[in-house]
Amino acid sequence: MATSPAVEGAAPPPRHRGAPRMSRGSARASWEAEMWRPTLRAALRAGGAGVGGCRNAGSDSGKAGSRVSAELIEHLERLALVDFRNREGVERLRAAIEFADRLRAVDTTGVAPMESVLEDRCLYLRADRVVEGNCVEDLLQNSRQTVEEYFVAPPGNITLPKQSEQDPVTQN
Amino acid sequence: MAAPVLRGARAVRCWSLGVGPRRTRALFAESVSGRGSRRSSAAAREPRPGAHEWAAVVGLEIHTQISSNSKLFSGSQVTFLAPPNSLVSFFDASLPGTLPVLNKRCVEAAVMTGLALNCTVNKKSLFDRKHYFYADLPAGYQITQQRLPIAVNGSLTYNLGGGTHWSPSATKTVRIKQIQLEQDSGKSLHDDTRSQTLIDLNRAGVGLMEVVMEPDMSCGDEAATAVRELQLILRTLGTSQANMAEGQLRVDANISVHHPGEPFGVRTEVKNLNSIRFLAKAIDYEIKRQIEELQNGGKILNETRAFDEKLGCTVSMRDKEGKQDYRFMPEPNLPPLILYDAESLPVAADPQQVVNIDWIRERLPELPSVTRQRLVEQYGILPEHSFALLNEDGLLEFFQNVVKETRTEPKKVIGWILTTFLGYLKQQNLAVSESPISPSLLAELLNLLDRKAISVPAAQQVFEELWHNKGKTPGQIIREKKLELLQNQEELEEICQAVLDKHPQEVTAVKKGNQKVVNKLIGLVRRATQGRADPGRIKQILEKQLQ
Numbered sequence: 001m002a003t004s005p006a007v008e009g010a011a012p013p014p015r016h017r018g019a020p021r022m023s024r025g026s027a028r029a030s031w032e033a034e035m036w037r038p039t040l041r042a043a044l045r046a047g048g049a050g051v052g053g054c055r056n057a058g059s060d061s062g063k064a065g066s067r068v069s070a071e072l073i074e075h076l077e078r079l080a081l082v083d084f085r086n087r088e089g090v091e092r093l094r095a096a097i098e099f100a101d102r103l104r105a106v107d108t109t110g111v112a113p114m115e116s117v118l119e120d121r122c123l124y125l126r127a128d129r130v131v132e133g134n135c136v137e138d139l140l141q142n143s144r145q146t147v148e149e150y151f152v153a154p155p156g157n158i159t160l161p162k163q164s165e166q167d168p169v170t171q172n
Numbered sequence: 173m174a175a176p177v178l179r180g181a182r183a184v185r186c187w188s189l190g191v192g193p194r195r196t197r198a199l200f201a202e203s204v205s206g207r208g209s210r211r212s213s214a215a216a217r218e219p220r221p222g223a224h225e226w227a228a229v230v231g232l233e234i235h236t237q238i239s240s241n242s243k244l245f246s247g248s249q250v251t252f253l254a255p256p257n258s259l260v261s262f263f264d265a266s267l268p269g270t271l272p273v274l275n276k277r278c279v280e281a282a283v284m285t286g287l288a289l290n291c292t293v294n295k296k297s298l299f300d301r302k303h304y305f306y307a308d309l310p311a312g313y314q315i316t317q318q319r320l321p322i323a324v325n326g327s328l329t330y331n332l333g334g335g336t337h338w339s340p341s342a343t344k345t346v347r348i349k350q351i352q353l354e355q356d357s358g359k360s361l362h363d364d365t366r367s368q369t370l371i372d373l374n375r376a377g378v379g380l381m382e383v384v385m386e387p388d389m390s391c392g393d394e395a396a397t398a399v400r401e402l403q404l405i406l407r408t409l410g411t412s413q414a415n416m417a418e419g420q421l422r423v424d425a426n427i428s429v430h431h432p433g434e435p436f437g438v439r440t441e442v443k444n445l446n447s448i449r450f451l452a453k454a455i456d457y458e459i460k461r462q463i464e465e466l467q468n469g470g471k472i473l474n475e476t477r478a479f480d481e482k483l484g485c486t487v488s489m490r491d492k493e494g495k496q497d498y499r500f501m502p503e504p505n506l507p508p509l510i511l512y513d514a515e516s517l518p519v520a521a522d523p524q525q526v527v528n529i530d531w532i533r534e535r536l537p538e539l540p541s542v543t544r545q546r547l548v549e550q551y552g553i554l555p556e557h558s559f560a561l562l563n564e565d566g567l568l569e570f571f572q573n574v575v576k577e578t579r580t581e582p583k584k585v586i587g588w589i590l591t592t593f594l595g596y597l598k599q600q601n602l603a604v605s606e607s608p609i610s611p612s613l614l615a616e617l618l619n620l621l622d623r624k625a626i627s628v629p630a631a632q633q634v635f636e637e638l639w640h641n642k643g644k645t646p647g648q649i650i651r652e653k654k655l656e657l658l659q660n661q662e663e664l665e666e667i668c669q670a671v672l673d674k675h676p677q678e679v680t681a682v683k684k685g686n687q688k689v690v691n692k693l694i695g696l697v698r699r700a701t702q703g704r705a706d707p708g709r710i711k712q713i714l715e716k717q718l719q
Contacts, residue, residue: 075497079303079497079499081305115298115319115502115508116502116503116504116506116507116508118504118506118507119507119508120507121507122507122510122525123274123506123507123508123509123510124273124274124525125274125275125276125279125524125525125527126242126247126273126274126275126276127276127524128240128241128242128275128276128277128278129241129242129247130241130242130247130248130249131242131247132242132246132247132248132261132262132263133247133248133249133258133259133260133261134258134259135260135261135262136255136256136257136258136260139257139260139262139265139373140257142265142267147368147370148256149255149256149257149258150256150257150361150370150371150372151257151307151370151371151372151373152368152369152370152371153307153360153368153369153370153371154307154367154368154369155362155363155364155367155368155369156362156369
């Protein structure tokens with residue numbers, strides 16, 4: 001009964017007849033958790049990343065599975081300019097993803113997302129007057145290299161070396 | 173929505189059917205029976221059954237700099253030329269501990285633009301962060317409105333005929349997907365010799381409105397006209413000066429081609445367009461390139477291309493990164509932006525803190541399309557004329573000032589303004605504000621013409637004099653150059669008679685019935701009077717004398 005095949009829109013199986021009535025939300029949540037668990041287990045066994053076990057395909061980091069692929073690491077490194085550097089870093093990443101995945105166990109159907117904890121605040125509107133600026137010297141102080149009041153940067157973006165060119169320790 | 177099939181009805185620049193280099197003609201021949209004739213480009217023709225047609229689809233993303241005193245989220249000044257990094261506050265430089273504070277003027281500008289483009293203004297809109305790394309984006313992200321922009325679902329109407337051959341059937345509409353507020357990035361100056369980039373953050377943080385147009389256009393001409401109309405609207409509203417040359421208006425075009433009835437093809441994005449003229453050229457080139465590529469069996473890559481003005485073609489911008497992942501996330505430092513209207517206005521509200529959509533709507537200035545219509549009704553001029561009047565900065569005001577001071581009919585004034593006056597301006601590349609002739613001077617000249625004190629050719633001469641020698645009045649010039657019309661009837665008759673006496677063969681020819689010779693005689697009289705006689709009167713007198 002616990003592992004009945006998932007059917008879209010099916011009613012929760014009547015397993016708790018006579019038991020104290022749970023709220024619809026939590027009954028549904030536990031039913032869906034039951035539904036997804038076999039898929040998750042399969043994913044963990046297969047060790048593949050990007051299993052579609054989640055309801056909503058969200059950001060890249062939302063891919064279920066305990067193995068995080070080399071492409072994903074490379075992609076994340078390029079996006080965030082973070083160096084995962086060694087096996088411990090990758091393991092920490094995997095643990096973080098798994099931790100965040102637990103959010104998906106919560107049923108949020110019909111609930112509007114909260115974009116900001118400030119959503120009840122008033123957005124302050126500033127009058128269109130010039131009150132700042134004119135502090136070139138202060139700003140240039142922060143830059144190691146300047147040329148005639150310009151900041152100096154390398155030409156264009158420097159592409160990160162490909163995974164294969166990196167230290168073999170970082171490879172999965 | 174099916175893209176319009178290109179028929180080349182407007183033979184000028186709109187792309188037409190299946191044109192390709194000769195070596196690919198075989199492709200067409202096999203699918204169409206009995207067609208051996210050559211195709212010429214850009215001519216209108218009916219689609220034969222089975223003929224391969226191409227439809228192009230063009231969508232635009234337009235960024236305009238908001239005309240305001242200070243930046244979108246900080247109090248630094250917004251102005252065009254200033255020493256590098258002098259208009260930069262700590263927030264613009266992304267120093268830690270700084271927070272964005274929204275500029276009310278920018279919000280009002282976006283609402284005005286949204287209303288002028290028939291958009292639905294969202295009473296609640298949200299700010300997001302769009303992340304990417306580049307040296308001129310110090311924070312590593314740009315604050316924009318991706319999820320819920322300030323205005324959505326509008327439309328822009330434009331007319332393809334414009335000032336030359338305006339017709340109601342050439343009116344088109346493009347849908348506006350959304351208008352959003354976002355930050356501008358700084359400027360990078362590439363120094364290839366020293367292998368470095370110099371960064372100036374004066375422009376970083378300036379408020380931009382991004383206007384996203386749906387892919388409802390099908391060629392360079394349509395896109396250019398739509399952008400031109402948007403420019404006029406923005407300038408009329410005062411929300412942006414929309415000067416492409418100064419970078420206040422930037423256009424990116426998304427272009428793809430497909431066969432009608434089939435899904436849209438892969439699109440490319442063309443950036444780096446500095447003027448409306450290049451916009452049209454770049455789009456037409458890209459359409460042609462894509463058609464040729466596909467006809468030759470190639471594939472179109474979803475890439476970004478730049479327009480090379482000198483070569484007149486688009487070139488690929490080597491994009492090693494592949495598809496960008498911007499990792500959009502809500503801007504945590506800004507609550508939702510709430511706008512109000514007359515109904516929802518809170519009672520004891522601080523007016524500085526409240527943006528009232530209805531209040532702004534009531535104060536919208538007259539939009540160009542309405543003005544054009546009004547001018548046609550008010551002055552009895554043609555739609556082409558009113559279009560041309562609005563197309564040049566300051567020309568409408570000039571025209572109206574002249575009309576005020578002269579008895580001449582507006583229909584006649586418009587001729588002088590659009591042909592003579594504008595012609596002289598264009599020749600010397602001057603703006604209306606730089607004209608050496610003031611509206612009063614021109615009005616004076618037209619009054620003299622109206623009173624028949626001078627003839628039309630004489631008036632042209634006076635105009636030329638006025639243009640090149642400032643400080644003289646028309647009256648002075650006329651007296652100096654003796655351009656007054658000969659009014660004396662007797663004197664005129666004497667001159668006419670003298671000419672007739674000198675040319676007896678022509679007289680006999682006219683009496684025999686050759687009317688064309690009369691024109692020659694009129695010319696002779698005109699020369700004799702040194703252009704100071706009205707040709708109409710000369711004709712009258714001659715005809716009387718020839719009887």
